[in-house]
Amino acid sequence: MKRLFAACGEAGRVLAARDWSSTTLNPPRDWSPSLRTAVCICLESRFPMIVMWGSELAYLYNDPCIPHLGDKHPAAMGMPLRLVWPEVWEELRPLSARVMSGGGATWSTNKLLLVRRHGYLEEAYFTFSFSPLREMSDGGRIRGVLSTYQETTQEVVRSRRLACQRELTAALTRLRTQRSVCIRAPSVLGNHPEDIPYSIVLLWGRYPSLSTPQLVTTSGLGGRQATRRALAAFDRSGLLSEVVNETPLAGGRVVSGLRGWESVLLADGSPAPATAVVVALRNRTSAAPVGILVVGASELLALDQDYRDFVETIAGQISFGLMLTRAREAERTRAASARRSSLRDALTGLPNRISFLRNLGKALLRSQRGNGRVAVLFIDLDGFKAVNDTLGHRAGDNLLCEVASRLRRTVRPADVVARFAGDEFAVLCEEIETMGAVETIASQVVEVLTLAGSGDRPTIAASVGVALSGPGLLDPEELLNASDIAMYAAKRQGRGRYLLYEESMRS
Structure with a gap:
C-alpha cells in the first residue's frame, strides 16, 4: 500500500513516509477499503481534492493542493482539519458537521477565508464542495468528507479591481475641474476598502519646484488628526521632494516603516496599514508631476506586481481625468474670453x-x-x-x-x-x-x-x-x-x- 501511495506524486510520498502513530488514523495497511479507495482517487486526481476521515477529520490531500497549503505542507498530512486550518475552523466546522451528520453534500462559491499559510493572515477565496464518504463495510455509515475545490482568489480580486476602475472611469468622465477630480477619486476608492484601505491625493501649484503639494482629500483615514499624522510621516521621509525632483517612480514606490506611522488610524479605529504605494500624478503634456496618489496596501493581500499595476492604473486614470479637466478649463476660459470679446469694444473695453x-x-x-x-x-x-x-x-x-x-x-x-x-x-x-x-x-x-x-x-x-x-x-x-x-x-x-x-x- 505504501508503494502504491508513493507512486502518486509528492503528496503520496509524504503520506507513505508519515508516522501514523501520532495521528488519529492507523497505518495505511490497516485502513478500510473505503478509505483506501477514496485516498487512491484523491492522490491520482489532477484537480485539488481532500479526504477528511474519522471523527477528527484527518486531512489527506493530493499534489494540486500543495501550492494552496503554503508552509502548512507537509506537516498537514494526516492532521485533524481543525489543526490544519485553526484560523478558519469556525467557518468550516458547520459545513463538515452537516455532511458528517447525514445532512447531505454542501458547497460554497467564492467563499472568503482569512487563511494563514505563509506566516501571516491573507485574504483567499475558494469555491468548494463537501460530500459524504461512506464506509461500505459498516452498512454505508458516513465516516468522512470528500472535498474538491478551486482557489478563486485571483479571479475575485481582479474582478473587483476591474469594478473599481470602471467606477472610477464613470465618476471622472464628466467632471469639470481638476479639484473635483481629486475630490471624487478618493470618494470612489473609499468604496473598495478591501483593496484600498486608505488613499491620499495631493496636488502641487503651478510651479512644483517652488511649493509643497497641498492635500486635496483622503479616503479611509480616521479624520483630520490621522491625516495630519500621515502627511507628517510622509514629509519626514523625504519622499515628496523625491517626486518633485523627478526621482523615478516606475510602477509606484513602496514605502513602509515610516516614523510616527503607528499613531495613524483608519476610519474604523484600526491601525492603518504600515505599507503604502506612492505614485506620481502626471500631466501627459509635461514631464513634471502635478500631484501624488498614496494608496495604503492591505495587509491581507499580496503586495505583488498585480497590485502595483492596479495602483498605477488608478493613478493613470486620475492623471487622465486631470488632463481632461485641465483641457476643459482652458476651453471654458477661451470660450468665456471669446464671449467677452464678442460683447466688448476692443479699443475701450466698453460694452459693444x-x-x-x-x-x-x-x-x-x-x-x-x-x-x-x-x-x-x-x-x-x-x-x-x-x-x-x-x-x-x-x-x-x-x-x-x-x-x-x-x-x-x-x-x-x-x-x-x-x-x-x-x-x-x-x-x-x-x-x-x-x-x-x-x-x-x-x-x-x-x-x-x-x-x-x-x-x-x-x-x-x-x-x-x-x-x-x-x-x-x-x-x-x-x-x-x-x-x-x-x-x-x-x-x-x-x-x-x-x-x-x-x-x-x-x-
Missing part, C-alpha cells in the same frame, strides 16, 4: 452694440414692473474726423479712450456706457423718475466731452440725442433708433448740445 441692446432689453422689462423709465443717450463726437485726418489714427484712438474714461466718470455708477463704432457712444440710464434727471445727465455729458483745441488738435464737441421709454417706445431697437434720431437733430441745430426725442423728429 450687441451687449448694450441686451442690457437695454432687460432694463425695459424691469421698467415695466414699475422701476421708473429707461433713458438712452446716443452720443456722436463732433470734430473727431479732423483728429484722425490731421493727427493720425493713434491720436484718434487715444481720444476715444479718453472719451470712454470721461463718460464712465460722469454718469451714475449703475449706468451702462457703450461704444458702437467709430466715434459713436451710448449711455443706458435706468430708474429715471423725471425728465429733469435725464437732462442733468445729458448736460453733464455735453460739458465733459467739450474739449478745446490745442496745438494741432481740433476742438471736440458732442451731439447727444436722448430718448425716454414710454408707451410707444418699449422695444430696444426702437428706443435706440429714437435716440439716434434725436442726436442727428442736435447736430442740425449747431452741435455741442443735447436734444430730447420728439415724435415730430421722425419726419
Whole structure:
C-alpha cells in the first residue's frame, strides 16, 4: 500500500513516509477499503481534492493542493482539519458537521477565508464542495468528507479591481475641474476598502519646484488628526521632494516603516496599514508631476506586481481625468474670453452694440414692473474726423479712450456706457423718475466731452440725442433708433448740445 501511495506524486510520498502513530488514523495497511479507495482517487486526481476521515477529520490531500497549503505542507498530512486550518475552523466546522451528520453534500462559491499559510493572515477565496464518504463495510455509515475545490482568489480580486476602475472611469468622465477630480477619486476608492484601505491625493501649484503639494482629500483615514499624522510621516521621509525632483517612480514606490506611522488610524479605529504605494500624478503634456496618489496596501493581500499595476492604473486614470479637466478649463476660459470679446469694444473695453441692446432689453422689462423709465443717450463726437485726418489714427484712438474714461466718470455708477463704432457712444440710464434727471445727465455729458483745441488738435464737441421709454417706445431697437434720431437733430441745430426725442423728429 505504501508503494502504491508513493507512486502518486509528492503528496503520496509524504503520506507513505508519515508516522501514523501520532495521528488519529492507523497505518495505511490497516485502513478500510473505503478509505483506501477514496485516498487512491484523491492522490491520482489532477484537480485539488481532500479526504477528511474519522471523527477528527484527518486531512489527506493530493499534489494540486500543495501550492494552496503554503508552509502548512507537509506537516498537514494526516492532521485533524481543525489543526490544519485553526484560523478558519469556525467557518468550516458547520459545513463538515452537516455532511458528517447525514445532512447531505454542501458547497460554497467564492467563499472568503482569512487563511494563514505563509506566516501571516491573507485574504483567499475558494469555491468548494463537501460530500459524504461512506464506509461500505459498516452498512454505508458516513465516516468522512470528500472535498474538491478551486482557489478563486485571483479571479475575485481582479474582478473587483476591474469594478473599481470602471467606477472610477464613470465618476471622472464628466467632471469639470481638476479639484473635483481629486475630490471624487478618493470618494470612489473609499468604496473598495478591501483593496484600498486608505488613499491620499495631493496636488502641487503651478510651479512644483517652488511649493509643497497641498492635500486635496483622503479616503479611509480616521479624520483630520490621522491625516495630519500621515502627511507628517510622509514629509519626514523625504519622499515628496523625491517626486518633485523627478526621482523615478516606475510602477509606484513602496514605502513602509515610516516614523510616527503607528499613531495613524483608519476610519474604523484600526491601525492603518504600515505599507503604502506612492505614485506620481502626471500631466501627459509635461514631464513634471502635478500631484501624488498614496494608496495604503492591505495587509491581507499580496503586495505583488498585480497590485502595483492596479495602483498605477488608478493613478493613470486620475492623471487622465486631470488632463481632461485641465483641457476643459482652458476651453471654458477661451470660450468665456471669446464671449467677452464678442460683447466688448476692443479699443475701450466698453460694452459693444450687441451687449448694450441686451442690457437695454432687460432694463425695459424691469421698467415695466414699475422701476421708473429707461433713458438712452446716443452720443456722436463732433470734430473727431479732423483728429484722425490731421493727427493720425493713434491720436484718434487715444481720444476715444479718453472719451470712454470721461463718460464712465460722469454718469451714475449703475449706468451702462457703450461704444458702437467709430466715434459713436451710448449711455443706458435706468430708474429715471423725471425728465429733469435725464437732462442733468445729458448736460453733464455735453460739458465733459467739450474739449478745446490745442496745438494741432481740433476742438471736440458732442451731439447727444436722448430718448425716454414710454408707451410707444418699449422695444430696444426702437428706443435706440429714437435716440439716434434725436442726436442727428442736435447736430442740425449747431452741435455741442443735447436734444430730447420728439415724435415730430421722425419726419
